[in-house]
Amino acid sequence: MRKALTIAGSDSGGGAGIQADLKTFQELEVYGMSAITAITAQNTLGVQAVYPLSVEAVVEQIRSIADDIGVDALKTGMLFNADIIQAVSEQIILNNWKNIVIDPVMIAKGGASLLQQEAVSALKKKLIPLSLIITPNIPEAEVIIDMEIKSIKDKEEAAKRFIELGVKNVVIKGGHDTDPLETMDLFYDGYEFAYLKSKRINTENTHGTGCTFSAAITAELAKGKKVYDAVVTAKDFIQAAIEENIPLGNGHGPTNHWAYKKRSSLIK
Ligand SMILES: Nc1ncnc2c1ncn2[C@@H]1O[C@H](COP(=O)(O)OP(=O)(O)OP(=O)(O)O)[C@@H](O)[C@H]1O
Numbered sequence: 525m526r527k528a529l530t531i532a533g534s535d536s537g538g539g540a541g542i543q544a545d546l547k548t549f550q551e552l553e554v555y556g557m558s559a560i561t562a563i564t565a566q567n568t569l570g571v572q573a574v575y576p577l578s579v580e581a582v583v584e585q586i587r588s589i590a591d592d593i594g595v596d597a598l599k600t601g602m603l604f605n606a607d608i609i610q611a612v613s614e615q616i617i618l619n620n621w622k623n624i625v626i627d628p629v630m631i632a633k634g635g636a637s638l639l640q641q642e643a644v645s646a647l648k649k650k651l652i653p654l655s656l657i658i659t660p661n662i663p664e665a666e667v668i669i670d671m672e673i674k675s676i677k678d679k680e681e682a683a684k685r686f687i688e689l690g691v692k693n694v695v696i697k698g699g700h701d702t703d704p705l706e707t708m709d710l711f712y713d714g715y716e717f718a719y720l721k722s723k724r725i726n727t728e729n730t731h732g733t734g735c736t737f738s739a740a741i742t743a744e745l746a747k748g749k750k751v752y753d754a755v756v757t758a759k760d761f762i763q764a765a766i767e768e769n770i771p772l773g774n775g776h777g778p779t780n781h782w783a784y785k786k787r788s789s790l791i792k
Pocket residue numbers: 540631632633660661662697698699700707708709722723724725726727730731732733734735736737759762763766
């Protein structure tokens with residue numbers, strides 16, 4: 525059994541964070557484990573409260589997993605502060621983990637901050653150089669790389685600058701693109717660009733899309749897929765999950781984690 529770990533925040537509403545990650549791992553048939561960094565009181569309307577855990581609590585969870593079960597791939601989501609980023613980076617080095625996916629979560633859809641501003645520098649210096657792939661959305665890429673992204677050329681330039689930070693691959697996601705008909709995720713491995721396009725689905729129910737996408741990449745890496753192939757599967761997974769989204773609550777409802785597997789079994 526292949527094993528995937530998520531180091532992220534809990535979303536009580538179940539659509540993003542740890543909950544989205546574990547649902548995705550399950551659907552893609554890897555064994556899911558978690559180290560929680562913060563508990564959020566959250567629903568489809570936004571984040572009502574954030575309770576970060578101590579560095580010790582985060583490290584102890586990771587240690588328990590490393591000492592006994594092991595990890596084939598891991599992702600990080602909401603890390604909240606520089607001390608947690610530092611501690612997670614140390615654990616990655618200590619355990620010699622290589623399949624590292626960074627979803628540089630900063631701000632929830634309603635505007636709540638999920639990463640302290642001063643932690644961006646720790647992310648750049650400590651964690652990004654250890655990772656196999658990073659999956660920023662456009663606003664996150666703009667903050668990390670410190671440039672405006674308005675065009676495909678800008679996305680390409682930002683992708684190159686990510687590689688200069690020491691990460692091996694990058695996907696700059698297209699959820700925030702202005703094109704009303706299409707989303708384009710730009711993949712770059714330091715050599716070649718790949719443009720992953722899909723039909724933009726006209727829906728408000730996109731809570732947790734970034735978490736689900738990076739969790740799907742992590743699951744596929746845990747199973748031994750190559751990075752680009754893992755990203756392609758993740759794109760199919762999130763497309764199906766948004767197309768069959770679940771209209772729950774009164775705000776941004778969640779995506780549908782069952783959709784991809786349901787479709788795959790129909791195709792067989
Ligand atoms: N309306 C949409 N239709 C189709 N694909 C979408 C749509 N919105 C987002 N996606 C896809 O979902 C994935 C996540 O992208 P996005 O840019 O929304 O991440 P995010 O902003 O980090 O998400 P979140 O913060 O809500 O978790 C990408 O593959 C993107 O192309």
